[in-house]
Amino acid sequence: MDGRADTNSPKDAPTIEPDDAVDQRLGETVRLLRQRAGFSIQDVATKTGLSTGMISQLERARAMPSIRTLRLLSIALDVPISYFFETSDPADVQRYIVRKNSRRLLRLTASGVVKEALTPADKGQLELYELTLNPGASSGTDFLQHTGEKAGYILSGSLRLWLDNQAHVLEAGDSFRFPSTVPHMFDNPTQQVARAIWVTTLRQTDSPAG
Template sequence: MDMTERGPTKVTRNAPLADAEEAGDQRLGETVRLLRQRAGLSIQDVANRTGLSTGMISQLERARAMPSIRTLRLLSVALDVPISYFFEDSAAPAPQRYIVRKNHRRLLRLTSSGVVKEALTPAGKGELEFYELTLNPGGSSGTDFVQHTGEKAGYILSGSLRLWLDHEAHVLEAGDSFRFPSIVPHMFDNPTQRVARVLWVTTLRRSDPAPD
């Protein structure tokens, strides 16, 4: 076992898990860089579109930093791709157009945020995205409120989710659900010592402006 510091807390990880996470970080950085280059954008262009610093974008592309969910949402809007483009490809022999098998979900591990997102919708652009979120104790969407067009909805499968809407906290337990316009400033976290699992739906609009 070795001690690896990733994010604000120090955790113990075995070597295979650490190697897998490092590979995931590298793949995510390469994806961001390739999408940026394909769009003919400089790092400064992306910084202007997202409000992120050029240093943050450069570090992310070089796998020196892990993004929050808010950062990925900003990048998805700036690069005109669904957030699912940043997910790991599954080991499926051939993707299906309309169906996602349980063992073939694409994954996005936000290690520093304590969040794992599993895509429940097939790859490609559409009007909505559907995820299963796993939040470790203390996991969160980030430290800033976000807002954009569209709607979000969800259902708590297990554990607890604290959903902040317009700076008001709502603690949701297993069996609770929600829906709200995405223009409402929002964020979420797991303030408990138990893992939380949430079904999460987001509607997409290609004309969405970058959130503030």
């Protein structure tokens, strides 16, 4: 799914959910978080700028979100984006450490992106991921803005980073950092799989902009 050969033995590899189970779990997570916060679908639509129809479809597993959509939802519902990831075996979970074979995954099949959480599940001010972008993968069709910063390092392949309507093609070994208030998005316009380390800082007072 992520374009890389699996070098782990079957017993060490993380459990992978089928695509329909991923969609169903994401939808249920969004719905439960919304209800826990006491928000209506209209409330969440107002906070995120997403349509009520989109949120309803997500909750019913009839639409697959982009990274941008999940980021907007995470800000509105006051949870880290990693809250939407597939869960790890509870026996492997540690408070401060993430083992390679216990990474939580977020597979956005429609976007062609796989995110692996490199930070523990507890809420914090910094989120660290390994991104795998299949050919044509993208963060979504719209720019995103919020407070905090983003930084990253390209491990392999190419990533096109759009900052305020300007495209920057980054190759293996390139790195970046920018204020998240700058309108941004990214994609992989090549026919090769790209991999990157992605860092996000996000304060609890963040709110979507633009």
